Amino acid sequence: MPELIRSVRALAETIGPRPAGSAAEAAAARHVRERWESLGLTVQEETFRTVTTFSWPQGAVYLLGVAAGLATLLRPAAGVLLGLAAVILFWGEVDGPAWVSRLLARATSRNLWTRIPPREQPRRTLVVSAHLDSSRAAAAFDPRRVQLFRATFLGVAAGLAGVPLLAAAALWWPGIAPAALLPTAYLAVTAALLGQRELCFRFVPGANDNASGVAVLLGLAEGLRSSPPARLELWLLATGAEEAGLMGMRAFLERHGPELADAWFLNLDNLGRGELVYTTAEGMLRPHATAPELQAAARRAADRLGIPARPQAFRTMSTDALPALARGLPAMSILALDERNLLPDWHWYTDVADNVDASNLEDACRLALGMVEELDGVGRD
Numbered sequence: 001m002p003e004l005i006r007s008v009r010a011l012a013e014t015i016g017p018r019p020a021g022s023a024a025e026a027a028a029a030r031h032v033r034e035r036w037e038s039l040g041l042t043v044q045e046e047t048f049r050t051v052t053t054f055s056w057p058q059g060a061v062y063l064l065g066v067a068a069g070l071a072t073l074l075r076p077a078a079g080v081l082l083g084l085a086a087v088i089l090f091w092g093e094v095d096g097p098a099w100v101s102r103l104l105a106r107a108t109s110r111n112l113w114t115r116i117p118p119r120e121q122p123r124r125t126l127v128v129s130a131h132l133d134s135s136r137a138a139a140a141f142d143p144r145r146v147q148l149f150r151a152t153f154l155g156v157a158a159g160l161a162g163v164p165l166l167a168a169a170a171l172w173w174p175g176i177a178p179a180a181l182l183p184t185a186y187l188a189v190t191a192a193l194l195g196q197r198e199l200c201f202r203f204v205p206g207a208n209d210n211a212s213g214v215a216v217l218l219g220l221a222e223g224l225r226s227s228p229p230a231r232l233e234l235w236l237l238a239t240g241a242e243e244a245g246l247m248g249m250r251a252f253l254e255r256h257g258p259e260l261a262d263a264w265f266l267n268l269d270n271l272g273r274g275e276l277v278y279t280t281a282e283g284m285l286r287p288h289a290t291a292p293e294l295q296a297a298a299r300r301a302a303d304r305l306g307i308p309a310r311p312q313a314f315r316t317m318s319t320d321a322l323p324a325l326a327r328g329l330p331a332m333s334i335l336a337l338d339e340r341n342l343l344p345d346w347h348w349y350t351d352v353a354d355n356v357d358a359s360n361l362e363d364a365c366r367l368a369l370g371m372v373e374e375l376d377g378v379g380r381d
C-alpha cells in the first residue's frame, strides 16, 4: 500500500502545517474530497465555527481561576463564586460542551464525510474518523519534558478545584486565604505558557498527527469501495479543528448524532510510528470506557491477521472519540504509542513525513479493514 505514505507526504509536505480553520486545513479537505470523488463517492461538506487553537479558551479559564484566587484575598465569597465558575467552564472545555470555545469561535472549519453502502440491507453503521488539522507546538510538547504533560494538566485541574475550596474555607477561617496564592500562581504560570505558545511556537507539519490517520482513512475508502461489507454501512469522516477543542467532531455529532444513535465510532489518530493500540478508556478528566464490541473486534482482527496491537487506556489528550463517548455513543480509537505510552513526535517540529513508518500505516489500515469484517459479522444469523 505505497499510496498510504504518499498521502502522508501530500498532507504534511505538499500542504504542510494545517491550523484549524486555515486555508491549509481547507486544502487538506480538498485533497480528501478529490480522492473520494475519484472513487465515485458522493462527498458531503459541512462548515462550522471554531477557535484556531485551544490556548485561548484554556487560557481564559485559567485566568478566571487566577481572578478567583486574587478575589479570595479580599472577598472569599467572590473567590468561591468565581472559582466555581472556573471549575465548571474547565469541565465544559475538557469533558463537556465547550462553552468558552464556542464563545470565542471566529474561524470557519469543515468536516467532510462520505457513505459506503453495504451490498445488502444495512444492519448497522460504523463511522470511521480522522482529523485533518495539525497542532501548534508548545514548551509543554518539547520532547525533553513532554512526559510531564499529564502531570501539568492534573496540576491545573487541582489548582482550579483548590481555589474555591480554599475560598470557602476562608469564609470561616480568614487566615487561610493567602494559601490560595499557591494554586493562583500555578494557574498564572500555565496561562502565561499558553500565551508564550501562541507567540513563540509554530504549527507543526502533522505527519503522524494526523496525516497518518487521514492516509489510513483514504486507504480504507479504496479497500471498501472495491469490496464493501455485506450488512455494515460505512461513513468515512474527515474532521476539522480536532486540535482546537474537538470542534469538528462536536459539530458533526450535533448534526448527525440522532441519526447515528445506533452507530459505532472508530477514530484513527497518530498511526505513523510506535506500537498500535486500541483504546480501552479515553478522557483527560473522567475516564470514559470505550465500546466493548469495538475492543473485541480489534482484538479478533489483530489475532486473525497477525498484527501486533494491544489494548491501552489513553488519557494524555482528548481525541475525536471523546465527544462520541461523552454522548454515550460506542466509540474507540486506534493509535500508535511509543514505549512511554506517548505519541511519537507529538505536537513537535519533528512530526514530519520522514519520521512516519510506512509499515505502521499498512498495519493500521489492515487492522481497520479487519475490524470492518469483524463488525460486519456481529449479530449475523
Ligand SMILES: [Zn+2]
Pocket (backbone or CB within 6 Å): 131, 209, 210, 242, 269, 270
Ligand atoms: Zn491528533
